[in-house]
Amino acid sequence: MSISSTKPDAPRRGRPGNDRDDVISAAVRLFNEHGYEATTIGMIADQLGVSKSAIYHHVRSKEELLAAALDHAMGALEAVLDDPRAVTGDVVDRLEFVMRGTVTVLTGELAEVTLLLRLRGNTELERRVLERRRHFDRAVAQLMQDVADEENIRADIDPRAATRLVFGMINSITEWYRTDGPLNGQTLGDLVVRLVFQGLRARSS
Structure with missing residues (x-):
């Protein structure tokens, strides 16, 4: 696509x-x-x-500066989905990789991703970027659905709602994360995965 x-x-x-x-x-x-x-x-x-x-x-122009910053942020997120580890292998491992990768992008490109998440679609440029972001969101939602289809998450959890909640939590990192703080991207990514999968993962009988 x-x-x-x-x-x-x-x-x-x-x-x-x-x-x-x-x-x-x-x-x-x-x-x-x-x-x-x-x-x-x-x-x-x-x-x-x-x-x-x-x-x-x-x-x-000023718009060229905005375009460059947004393209950098979206390109980094899209690269996570394009990585072979997000495409092949166990579907749970793929979802975990995407979650960790997204956290790494947010913490590594904090200013650019913050700008991306604040877009409202007021210009043609912003609308094009938002379409790229929706494409990313849909791909992640499908990955969560694939996990659910393989019965790897609890049956009482709606995959689409879970996707929104999980990535809402991840996106909120831009509101409080500090690059000079005690957490780096890898540590924070591991923490997010542990928190999420303790609640999502189906328990074996």
Whole structure:
């Protein structure tokens, strides 16, 4: 199934000091703090201590910055589903891998994923990204259904509701996780899997 891409134009060469990734990172911080609409190129330039013209050496518009950040976040999540460990093998192991992988992406790309989760579909760009996110959500929901079909979770649990609850919990990590805190992505992923599967897994008689 094809999904819409948000990949921006090829990177432009900029002045020494700040590269394109620096500009994108500064923009994401400001988008998360003030909102996309309220953030200006001038604010991004001030954040980096450069002129607005220096920003335009790297990108053509504010929307290009948003597109690059969102494509990075979605690309990382999509890579989890494309990994062979999410595609082949025991279905429970595949679901556990996807859960751990999603946590790793959230903790490793915290600012970009936070921006992604706050999208409301106000522009064509945002709507394209949200369609990619729905594709991801549907794939995860199908994986949970596959687990249920093999009777690996309790019969009294609705797979679709479980998917929403589990990934609602995972997505909430962006609201409280701190990169300088005591938990790294791997440890947090293991914790999430233990919490979830103690409640989901069917007990053998």
